[in-house]
Amino acid sequence: MADTAVHDAVDEHDDHGHGDVHHTSTGLSNNKLAMWLFLGSECLLFGGLISTYMLYRGRHSANGGPDQFWDIPFTSASSFVLLMSSLTMVLAVTAAKRKDDRNTNLWLTVTAILGSLFVAGQVYEFTTFYREGLGYTTSLFSSSFYTLTGFHGVHVSVGVIMLLATVGMILKNRIPGDKAEVVELVGLYWHFVDIVWILIFTLVYLIPA
């Protein structure tokens, strides 16, 4: 999403530069810095949602709590899938750095598939919970659970779209500037979403209320 083109344009003819398209005061590219800042901001977003969940996790009817609904083996499996997608993401980034478009696309696609699997798992999980009687408005616990994990799910979905868009743009050769950097940026986002899930999985599923 970042405006790669622009800073290139602004910097390109900076007479004091080193002729390097990516010359900046810090040496870090604008896009990467922006992504890091964005992720910093996201930390607070998930911080707020996680705090809300932690406050309300115990507020449910006697038999409407996590113990009645959690399916730890299933969620562990889908967490594992998401973790693996970080690995494939790393492979995509290394391939992009080698300027190996074929493998970049391959691993990006695999990552997107793994991410979609995770989202599908979440949809399945939500449907099951819902059928077992845990609606969005059933209790404070359910509202804050669905809100937290829902927000995360949306983030994963956005990530999948970003991955696929990147694949498409690489195929069509429509990426302006440095391809490897774009892949790396998507990777940063992806790893972040992954790390947040590890936190959510631990706090929500593993640690008993």
Place this chain on the structure above:
Amino acid sequence: MALIERPAPAEAPAVATPSSSFGVFRRPVESTGWKSWLFTIDHKKLGIMYGAAALFFFLVGGFEALLIRLQLAGPNGTILSADKYNQMFTMHATTMVFLFVMPMAAAFANYFVPLQIGARDVAFPRINAFGFWCFIGGAIFINTSWLLGGAADGGWFMYAPNSSVPFSPTHGIDFWGLGLQITGIASLTGAINLIVTVINMRAPGMSLMKMPIFTWMILVVQFLLLFAIPVITVALFLLMFQRNFDATFFTVEAGADPLLWQHLFWIFGHPEVYILILPSFGIVSEVLPVFSKKPLFGYPLVVFSGAAIGFVGWGVWAHHMFASGLGPISVAVFSVATMAIAIPTGVKIVNWTMTLWGGKLSFTTAMMFSIGLIIEFTIGGLSGVTHAVAPSDTQQTDTYYIVAHFHYVLFGGAILGIFSGLYYWWPKMFGKLLSERLGKWNFWTMIVGMNLAFGPMHIIGLQGQPRRMYVWTDARAGEGFFNLGFWNLISSIGAFILGIGVLLFFINVFVSSRKKERAPLDPWDARSLEWMTTSPPKEHNFDVIPTVGHLDEFFHRKYEDRGEGDHHDFHQVATAEEIMAEQEANADQHIHLPSPSYWPLLLAFSLPVMGYGLIFNLLLVPVGAAIALASMFGWSLEPHTASPADYDPPTPQGGAELEVSTNG
């Protein structure tokens, strides 16, 4: 002669004309006319539009304030119904905080940060435009609630559960929450953009400690925004789910804790206070040195104290909640932390005063607003110390004493600083000076007005009048010198004087716009880089990116110290005109700037569409989402500069090779 990709500034006739066929596939490349503003991604044009919109909402918020003061001028006021009054004070605060002071700071930041650091634009110009249109979209969205069933009526901090549907059945709060989400996107994208710009795009030689203080304060503010906005985002989402999807985050019967909202709101809300005030601190720290002909006293300390305020500001939010029933331990801790934050704030006052000390002071309107800020903000700061003391705060919170306090801080601080900046930078932005004579009138009516309007509120509050009451009665007014009747009336009169003061500013703008006379290149004998270019600056800001060797680079290019040892003897060695001429002679030959774009505007437009959808008809949500997706698609495929086909007749090589002359 210079090569620029973006069409030349208004004064210069462009060789190529934009294509006359208006289509999605042709890029807007106009350099004049309304399209050049609507689709611009130039940080200066966006800055001006931010400023114009903010000043418009300043008038709206001021109008709301006058209605409030009319209602309270006498006992049992009947100008407004209770319902309308509650909407009025909610929207007054919302407008002033989110639609005036914040975007006004964004206006200055957008316009001057790139100029002050010697850059040609911000890091992400299209995102910059997107942010601006989000702000406009959100602002209009919130204000349409007046016409669509009534505005929000829960007070600007919208405490739960009073914000739930049973207690506020109109859509006002929905408009408010969704609108703030949209303006929040503007703040967040703006924050990321400006941080990257400041960190990455400084002119060669400009280390962080040689950066102009205004830029520093803006940097601190952007970090505050970066981390504060997501917190209010969470709170607003919870509120939206509560109101629109029957969640029970704030429903006590379901076991919810209403204090959750207060914590989330104030974790955002307290940094927000510094988000409002620090840009003005930056402006004042620019203006005082210029008109004292001295560098800012203790520049590093002002920087560090600004950063310290930014950090400690995260640890004091609960001082808004001293009466809400936190345990004594938390109250004591937050009370002490709040006192601690007075120290870096005090440092600023001392440093400003010491900047004046020993200077060569000229009292321009900008300077007077800055000195006014020192005085008025000190009053606000000191009353702040009295309610940092938690026990006395239990008497003062939610009374007019608090209203007095934050108006001294926000009007006496933020807004006086903004006006100082307007007078100081006006010639830079528009090439014309505002009238100093009218300016002095403007200053004094505003100072008299604000002290008459907000000063008596100290008394009113200490005499026990709570805030947010649509009427007050004689039964609780007393009869002595400090009776509520007299002081409420004075406060209302003061508000109208203040209103006249504000009007004088707009009259001044009008009068100056009719004047033909151009402002000199360097009317104030200024010190920082934004003055080292034409007024208004060329589209590409600088013909040559300056190399910086000093904190006050421009001053040191103009003056030379010929003294020896401890003896100083400054002589002017160059005029601004000479420096300009030298730059133009050595102008960069290849300046590439990105072209305007439809997509930021269109993407921002999709957000209020989705907002209306959430409120009135969910079918609109996918429509908005489709617009958003389409514009994101268009955006990511759009090259950063226009293609030949965008011009009429199509240029042989396209914009990139288009040769146009600049006015240099």
Place this chain on the structure above:
Amino acid sequence: MSRQVTQPEKVRTDLIQTELPTPRSGGSRLRTAAFGLGATALLASCASDAPQDTWAPEGKYAQDIHNLQWPIFMIAGIVGVIVFGVVLFVVIKFKDRGQPIPEQGHGNALIEYVFIAIPALLLAGIAVPTVAEVISLNDTDNADCVINVTGQQWWWEYDYPVDASNNICGFAPTGDAAPIVTSGQMVIPVGAKVVIRGTSRDVIHSFWVPKLNGKRDMVPGRVHTWNFEAEQPGIYAGQCAEFCGLSHANMRMEIVALDDADFQAWIDNQLEPYQSPEAGTLAATGEQTFISQCSRCHQIDGLTNADGELVVASPEQFVWSGAAPNLTNLMTRNTFAGASWDLLTEDCRADVWEAPPAEFGAKYLEGVTKSCLNEIDLKEWLRNAPAKKPMYTDPESLADTDGKTRGMPYLALSEDQINELVAYLIERK
């Protein structure tokens, strides 16, 4: 003592001023002198005027807060004057009179450190007593009297529980003990440490009677405690301080302090059994009107219907917040509708409010007599309550509250019914 120096013109509200004890925590003459000087210099007559004056403490807790805050106001004032003085001096002294361009120095470390140290020390000095006072304000141990306080849109309910030893608020009722439920005015014994346990039935309200203590929010789902102790008999005005919706401005409260004998009498009176109006009087008709029109929401303890069954109100079916004021002894209190209007005419009200402490109790216990009844406001209220006090009662606006009102709705009472009700209500004491 020093207070009289500061408020010589204050004669009218003599119940406050005649014999106010010296600040409790202060002893030394130096301190007293400083207090007098400071108060005289800064706030020559601040401690007069409005009934909710935060600078005129009349009870222990407000006094403690005041003892803490006045030196801070003084320090702030002095710092302010110094800053203004220095700025003024600088502005005059360093005006551009053609002097050479000053040295371009970047500061002076010594000055900086000094000006960090001074405020740091000042604030440290303020912090210590602040923390101590925070702890003491929140100390609710050793209560003499406990009252449950509940806020709702837009009035307060006071509920006096019967404790394990059959006492109410530390007093043994002469007859059988039963909980007392009242509203508008909270009656407390003078000199007793009264702890309120407060909560809310709807949104957040804030309980604030400035002359007795600072404010404390009353949050639904939570119980917050707060202390009161009055030094003299009298009425102390207060107001809801947290924005609580439409009629926030009309949500007031009053604390009435009575000395022990009067308080005992008040309790006994509150617990007296219900007496029906004499048959055949207007009031007797009014009783029937009350049963048919008002008793859905308003409880009058002991009221029976024609079949001799107790009439029990069920406000939870009609009012969103779930309660309406108990009117059993309405005319023993001086206010109605969230203490926003007086049941006493202006003159009678002034008579009670301005009575000297020694006579106050007797005057208050008289309650509302026929000649003193403020019929105008009361009848206006009965005629159309939401027109007098903005409330959510319009049927069209009740979709989101299951048709329940927030506040008293328009009842379409006839003038005859209103007269009957007034005749009936005047006997409720």
